[in-house]
Amino acid sequence: xxxxxxxxxxxxxxxxxxxxxxIAAALYARRATTLAAHGRPVPLWRQICxxxxxxxxxxxxxxxxxxxxxxxxxxxxxxxxxxxxxATLLIVLGLTGPLLQPILSIKLFDRxxxxxxxxxxxxxxxxxxxxxxxxxxxxxxxxxxxxxFVEHGTFIATGILLWMPVxxxxxMPAWFTAGWKVVYVILMRLIATVLGNILMxxxxxxxxxxxxxxxxxxxxxxxxxxxxxxxxxxxxxxLGLGVLAWFFFRAASEGIEKQRLLDLAFENGVELDPDRAxxxxxxxxxxxxxxxxxxxxxxxxxEHGREAIA
Numbered sequence: 001x002x003x004x005x006x007x008x009x010x011x012x013x014x015x016x017x018x019x020x021x022x023i024a025a026a027l028y029a030r031r032a033t034t035l036a037a038h039g040r041p042v043p044l045w046r047q048i049c050x051x052x053x054x055x056x057x058x059x060x061x062x063x064x065x066x067x068x069x070x071x072x073x074x075x076x077x078x079x080x081x082x083x084x085x086x087a088t089l090l091i092v093l094g095l096t097g098p099l100l101q102p103i104l105s106i107k108l109f110d111r112x113x114x115x116x117x118x119x120x121x122x123x124x125x126x127x128x129x130x131x132x133x134x135x136x137x138x139x140x141x142x143x144x145x146x147x148x149f150v151e152h153g154t155f156i157a158t159g160i161l162l163w164m165p166v167x168x169x170x171x172m173p174a175w176f177t178a179g180w181k182v183v184y185v186i187l188m189r190l191i192a193t194v195l196g197n198i199l200m201x202x203x204x205x206x207x208x209x210x211x212x213x214x215x216x217x218x219x220x221x222x223x224x225x226x227x228x229x230x231x232x233x234x235x236x237x238x239l240g241l242g243v244l245a246w247f248f249f250r251a252a253s254e255g256i257e258k259q260r261l262l263d264l265a266f267e268n269g270v271e272l273d274p275d276r277a278x279x280x281x282x283x284x285x286x287x288x289x290x291x292x293x294x295x296x297x298x299x300x301x302x303e304h305g306r307e308a309i310a
Contacts, residue, residue, distance in 0.1 A: 017061055017149060021054045031099050040098055050094025056087035057156065070142070071213025073199075077228040080155055081235050088159030089167070089239075097169040118165040118176050118184055125162040126191050128154050133195060135206045142209045162188065166243070178251050182244060189240040192232060199229030254281045261289055268297035 028050055032042045060066065060082040068075035104110045114120060131137060132151050141151040165172055166181050176184075199206070205221045214221050258277045265272035270293050280289040 017152060018058065020153075021057055025051070025054055028094075028099070031102065035098050042096055042099060046094045046096060048094075049090045053087045053090030053094060056090065057083045060087070061152075071210065071216060072219065073207060073210055073224045073228040074231060077231050081232065083152060084155030084159040085235065085239065088156060089163050089243075092160055092163040092167045095169055100169065113170055115161055116164040116168060116170050116172075118172065118180070121161040121165055122184065122188065122191075125158040125188075128158045129192070129195060138207055139209050142207075178247065182247055185240055185243050185247070189236045192236045196229040196233035196236070199232065200226045201229075254278070257281045257286050261286060261293065264290060265293050268293060270296045 028047075032047060035042055060079050065075060065079055069079045070076075104113070115124065132141065132154065137147075137151075141148040164170060165176065166184060202225070203222070206225060210224065211221065214224050258274070258281045261277045261281070262272055262274060265277075272289075272293065277289065280286055
């Protein structure tokens with residue numbers, strides 16, 4: 001008796017898809033509680049983002065969308081975009097350095113930071129996106145197979161890797177500035193557009209396993225496939241534009257805040273290196289740096305004069 005459809009996976013694999021999210025939620029809550037007790041609370045908006053990301057995944061896997069994804073390529077595409085694109089972005093927005101500290105203290109996971117390098121993360125994501133959409137693999141992941149469980153796990157893992165260089169708390173290469181982040185997001189969307197165009201204009205049925213569902217919903221196989229490609233491209237455009245708009249807004253805000261700190265330091269006779277000010281603003285430590293400038297100006301710091309925080 002099939003009561004709750006979980007990503008089209010029956011038997012033992014159904015609960016396995018929700019179990020990692022429950023574990024992640026429990027670990028996140030425990031660490032956030034510990035940090036709050038030590039006076040380093042995780043911002044509420046980040047907690048909401050993380051919880052929302054897990055909720056998006058859960059809804060995609062247990063709502064009627066999961067059953068419909070067995071019948072139409074369009075629904076399957078929506079499901080994959082929800083868990084591998086939108087949910088993973090929200091999860092990464094919910095992360096901070098202190099939250100990840102216990103995990104990174106383990107040597108194996110610390111060494112895996114290399115996977116979050118922009119070039120590596122983009123390459124891994126692009127490879128698996130095309131890998132899983134190749135007809136033989138896509139068909140193998142259809143229905144109640146364990147391969148489908150692995151496919152979903154891969155989409156979530158590579159989606160998190162993809163967003164980590166842009167919004168994650170881990171240090172990035174010095175060259176990966178805001179300008180390169182914009183290029184990164186644009187390239188990400190262009191790669192997704194290639195796959196979307198293949199689905200739209202290929203002209204042949206790539207996934208035969210949906211024939212029964214397409215007949216049930218009275219939709220032609222090519223039309224179903226083409227609309228799935230359109231959905232992928234439209235979602236990518238709107239998400240990409242939203243991210244880029246956020247970038248430009250943040251860059252403008254950071255520029256204003258950086259100049260305010262530099263002006264404050266100059267007015268108080270304290271030398272402040274512009275790069276130091278930029279790093280503080282980017283890390284959300286502008287208030288802390290401002291307090292330090294005022295202490296140095298008042299002669300309360302460990303060192304005085306213009307070299308104190310240069």
